Amino acid sequence: MARKQAPDFEQRRDAILEHAAKLYAEHGFLGASIADLAAACKTSKSLIYHYYPSKEDILFDVMHSHVRALLDAAERVAAEPRPPAAKLHALTQAFMRLYVGAAARHKVLLNELAQLAPKQREVIVKIQRRLIDIVQEMLVEIRPELAKRAALKRPAAMLYFGMINWTHTWLDPRGAVEPERIAKLAAEIFLSGIAEKTA
Amino acid sequence: MARKQAPDFEQRRDAILEHAAKLYAEHGFLGASIADLAAACKTSKSLIYHYYPSKEDILFDVMHSHVRALLDAAERVAAEPRPPAAKLHALTQAFMRLYVGAAARHKVLLNELAQLAPKQREVIVKIQRRLIDIVQEMLVEIRPELAKRAALKRPAAMLYFGMINWTHTWLDPRGAVEPERIAKLAAEIFLSGIAEKTA
């Protein structure tokens, strides 16, 4: 009879993931070894390999868990029956909460995509594309004129992502200006901007 | 008597720098070895070490040459006797030209700062701070109200940098929408946005 999985399997796995995200965010994926990760988790390398088949699979899981959370949040907001501008505000707040709550995973997602094997990278990129599509659709709802200028849809969405994704390099969650305020400012700047300038 | 430097010393050094920028942009600093760099330059590892004392010094030079070019361009635009909004437009165009013309160096500057030793990192960060200051001053010229809301000055400047720095992840210089047009769109969105929303 097969023995049961350890009762805390999921918790242990998640603890490894969280330590890995921190190490990879700080030193880069290649700059942090499995030995470093094992030390941070206060176990052995073998224990890490019991939970993950390879170092790259850990990186994939760090990115995948985060990008899935972003997509879930975005789909939830997109489905709300609200005016489109209010949706973009809500989406920006939701993104900012996830960025702050999972800052290490976010940084890894943005910096280490190139370290993934093509197949795994494609899984992440596909989810990211769905995120971009959701934002594009919101922008068209806000400025229907954008639908006629199809070439500008993607650039507009990417400029929006630039504003909020870049915050991970400078925003201090315990700084003078709270993340909620920054999210509000970013959404306001973007909404006024495209309202005036893409018509 | 000391032998003269090779007449093409500077050109060779610059060729190394350019190949290094490309390799580090594609594989990451830690993912590209000195042997890879030597192969790309069609020489030996020893030749590389003739021009640079260490791998890290190559990384520093890649970043330093680029951030200096950005600062020079920004200071030139800031000194022009023009209306502040026109200056921000000109600055955005100047940044975009440098990002496109030195895409690999730009990517390395944004992704590999953590791989530098603290002393060298500080040199780069100081120049980056001067860049941010120049943008902040322009924003205050555009919206004098920002001076009274000091806490928002830096966030506003960083949201601007987010928009344009992030372009390196998605902007194709040979795509349907030219970089000049993206720069114009970004500056317009930002100018209308802060005009309306930070008063």
Place this chain on the structure above:
DNA sequence: CCTACCGATCGGTAGG
């Protein structure tokens, strides 16, 4: 006889 985990060490390759 399984899963969970350890200390020790593998073959290869890094920067120098």
Place this chain on the structure above:
DNA sequence: CCTACCGATCGGTAGG
């Protein structure tokens, strides 16, 4: 400017 190497450390796996 090259080949021949070094001390160290890498990701991954062995036996028990």
